[in-house]
Amino acid sequence: MGKQYNLWSFYLILICLGLAAYSLYSNINNTWLIAPPNYVLLIVSLLAFALGIIGFKDKRNWWAKTRSWLTVILSSLTFIGLLLALAFTTFFSSLGVNEHLKTVSSPDGHYTIDFYRYDAGAAGSFGIRGELNGPLWFKKRIYYQDRVEQVKVKWESNDNVSINNHILKLDEGDTYGYQ
Incomplete structure (x- = not known):
């Protein structure tokens, strides 16, 4: 044994x-x-x-x-x-604040994105972060923009989303703000 x-x-x-x-x-x-x-x-x-x-x-x-x-x-x-x-x-x-702003889903319900406002206070910057949800606990960070407090989201199609006038093609794995 x-x-x-x-x-x-x-x-x-x-x-x-x-x-x-x-x-x-x-x-x-x-x-x-x-x-x-x-x-x-x-x-x-x-x-x-x-x-x-x-x-x-x-x-x-x-x-x-x-x-x-x-x-x-x-x-x-x-x-x-x-x-x-x-x-x-x-x-x-x-140290900072991570505040959930909103959750948006694609028209066909295939994609779900959570948006958070972060503020590191005196230790850093503030901005918006978007995370694409997958099955179980899987996540992918797809959107990151400093010095922005609001997020405007518009779905162009089932796979394309416009976030603060930045278009991401989710089916191709596009991200914004990440290197």
Whole structure:
């Protein structure tokens, strides 16, 4: 039974690391965020740590012992990294205001965009941010404009939207304000 805990904990932490790395990549490059929220990854890394500790019962060979140690070390480092990321985002998101302005849907209901007004106060700028909603928790940032307080949205067609006179072709993956 210890062998199964050992293997599952190892696979679980590898999946958790992969999702955390993709989450970081998607936030930097503004691609689709398909990884679950960081607090879910934090719980998964704790589960991998617990299973890794239980996996120490498997003492059949050196690879099983090494895998257990590797799992415990990786899950500990992942947990600490995710905890720091959560603390960082919680602290800096509390500095400014993120106010939900409105949610708009395409005429056929295929696309839904949430618009937020952000204001970092003395720490930064203010403006509008738009996020395209996907299935489950998937999101993609598609619109970002500094020093604007209102958002005017008009759907040109089922796939084309005009946001503050900037036309985005959502079926082609257009964004505005993101590099």
